[in-house]
Structures are given as C-alpha cells and as structure tokens.
Amino acid sequence: MTAQEIEKTGRFVRQKNRFTERITADGAGGPPAEPGRYRLFVSHACPWAQRSVIVRRLLGLEDVIGLAVVDPIRDERGWRVPGRDPVTGAEFLSELYLRTDPSYEGRYTVPCIWDTETKRLVTNDFPAITTMLETEFAAHHRPGAPDLYPERLRTEIDELNAHVYTTVNNGVYKAGFATSQAAYDEAVDALFTTLDDLEERLSHRRYLLGDEITEADVRLYTTLARFDAVYYSHFKCNLRRLVDYPNLWGYARDLYAIPAFGGTTDFDQIKRHYYVTQRNINPSGVVPKGPLIDWTTPHNRDR
Numbered sequence: 001m002t003a004q005e006i007e008k009t010g011r012f013v014r015q016k017n018r019f020t021e022r023i024t025a026d027g028a029g030g031p032p033a034e035p036g037r038y039r040l041f042v043s044h045a046c047p048w049a050q051r052s053v054i055v056r057r058l059l060g061l062e063d064v065i066g067l068a069v070v071d072p073i074r075d076e077r078g079w080r081v082p083g084r085d086p087v088t089g090a091e092f093l094s095e096l097y098l099r100t101d102p103s104y105e106g107r108y109t110v111p112c113i114w115d116t117e118t119k120r121l122v123t124n125d126f127p128a129i130t131t132m133l134e135t136e137f138a139a140h141h142r143p144g145a146p147d148l149y150p151e152r153l154r155t156e157i158d159e160l161n162a163h164v165y166t167t168v169n170n171g172v173y174k175a176g177f178a179t180s181q182a183a184y185d186e187a188v189d190a191l192f193t194t195l196d197d198l199e200e201r202l203s204h205r206r207y208l209l210g211d212e213i214t215e216a217d218v219r220l221y222t223t224l225a226r227f228d229a230v231y232y233s234h235f236k237c238n239l240r241r242l243v244d245y246p247n248l249w250g251y252a253r254d255l256y257a258i259p260a261f262g263g264t265t266d267f268d269q270i271k272r273h274y275y276v277t278q279r280n281i282n283p284s285g286v287v288p289k290g291p292l293i294d295w296t297t298p299h300n301r302d303r
C-alpha cells in the first residue's frame with residue numbers, strides 16, 4: 001500500500017495493473033503460449049498470487065510454466081528472490097519491473113509473468129493471469145484437467161467474481177487499510193453482507209457454481225484461507241470468523257483437502273508476511289501465535 005492509494009476520505013483504492021499483455025494460444029494478438037518460455041513470480045503469502053499457483057497445479061501446468069517464489073518478508077526494496085532467481089538473475093522483483101519499464105513508479109507486485117524470450121514482463125494483471133492459463137494454455141493442460149472457466153458459465157462466474165472481488169477479496173484490504181471510520185465501516189458491512197449471502201448460497205451447492213470447481217472457487221478460497229489467521233485481527237474484519245459460518249467453513253475445508261489448494265496454503269508464510277511487512281497497521285511486527293484451527297476435520301460436503 002502506498003500513500004497515493006489512500007483517498008482523502010480514508011478509502012483504500014488499489015493501484016492499476018501496469019502490465020496487461022496477454023499470452024495467446026496461437027500467438028496472434030500477444031506472445032504465444034509456448035511451454036518453457038514463461039516464468040511466474042509469486043509469494044505464497046499473497047492471495048492474488050496463490051490463485052495462479054492453484055490454477056497452475058490444478059491444470060497440470062507445472063512443467064509448462066516455470067515458478068519463482070519470493071521471500072514472504074518484504075522490506076523497502078520490495079519482494080526478494082532468495083538466493084537470486086536462477087533464470088533471470090534477479091535478486092529483487094523490482095529489477096524485472098525496471099528492466100521492462102525504467103520509468104515504472106508503482107509497487108512491484110506478485111503475481112507477474114516474465115517472458116524469457118523477450119526478457120520483459122508480460123503481465124502483472126492478476127485477474128487475467130488465471131483465466132489466461134485456463135483458456136490460452138488449454139492445449140497444454142494435463143489429461144482430465146478440470147474446466148475451471150466453462151463457456152456456458154462465464155457470464156455468471158464473471159459477475160460473481162466482480163462482486164466477490166469488490167466486497168471480499170479486496171474488501172478485506174479496504175477494511176484493513178482504511179484511515180477513516182466511515183471507510184472502514186463501509187468496507188466491513190459490505191464484506192459481511194456478501195459472506196452471509198455466500199453462506200446461504202453454499203447451503204445447497206457444494207461449490208459456488210454447483211457441482212464443479214471453477215475459477216470463482218479459486219478466487220474465494222484464497223481470501224477464506226487467510227481470514228481467521230490474518231484478516232479477522234490484522235485487518236479488523238471481526239464481526240464473525242470463518243469458523244462461525246458452517247457452510248463457508250466446510251466449503252473451505254473441502255477445497256483445502258485438494259492438494260492444489262491445501263498444498264499451496266502456507267499459514268506460516270501468510271502470517272509472517274502480513275504482520276511483519278505491513279508495519280503501517282502493525283508497527284511492532286509481532287506475529288500472533290494463533291489461531292489454533294484444524295483445517296483437516298471432516299467436512300461432509302460430498303454428501
């Protein structure tokens with residue numbers, strides 16, 4: 001978060017994504033979806049980055065798109081690649097942003113994708129990254145990979161995602177970074193209104209769109225996974241905990257049991273990142289011990 005992202009009213013308004021080129025299946029209108037050509041930079045702490053890690057694993061793209069994981073603790077130099085990235089030689093993510101655009105002045109964010117051919121960042125446009133893996137890389141998906149973005153459901157998925165982004169995924173940040181009571185109240189009220197609605201929705205559906213996991217579930221999951229450990233306390237989203245919602249909590253555990261979700265969820269890195277790095281709202285950098293929550297209890301969502 002930078003000072004420019006806080007409005008006069010105390011509202012947090014996220015910076016725009018600077019790099020928005022699209023990798024394309026046939027190379028028309030964007031660089032081609034060639035195996036081995038691209039490198040995805042992520043932090044395991046970051047919800048926007050975890051989306052892309054989950055999708056890469058669910059679709060079996062691990063050998064098609066390389067992965068570099070940054071250190072969860074960030075100082076004023078931005079994200080650091082431990083021991084230097086062997087492919088790009090970068091020690092800090094900022095180097096890749098500045099090699100691509102020397103006049104870049106925003107935050108150096110994950111997730112982003114580096115093109116090893118042109119030696120430029122292709123995109124840091126996180127909502128477009130997952131749908132790009134789902135559509136433009138389809139020829140490289142593993143056999144039997146799920147269709148996370150089926151054509152017949154795209155309108156419904158996009159509408160739900162937009163609402164969940166505004167009130168939940170980004171809603172927790174709006175609550176946490178608000179510098180006025182009114183901005184905080186507005187964000188928290190919208191957040192819990194949507195969570196209450198989703199609780200009801202998940203009372204009669206296993207996943208958000210029905211019986212199959214889609215892009216919408218990936219996006220909701222990464223916020224739910226951080227909710228009780230970080231957002232409830234650090235971001236003051238404390239009307240209710242995730243564990244207080246029987247359906248949402250069962251749904252989150254149902255997804256956690258899938259290796260692409262649970263195996264990419266690192267609570268230790270998540271907690272250390274938020275509490276140590278975001279000193280604007282946690283000046284001491286002390287990381288809380290709790291909460292003690294068992295994500296592996298039976299969920300019975302497959303009944």
Ligand SMILES: N[C@@H](CCC(=O)N[C@@H](CS)C(=O)NCC(=O)O)C(=O)O
Binds near residue numbers: 046110111
């Ligand atoms: N690209 C988006 C979202 C991605 C994002 O915010 N990632 C965070 C980690 S969760 C990040 O990389 N922050 C770096 C920084 O604030 O310096 C943005 O520009 O706000």
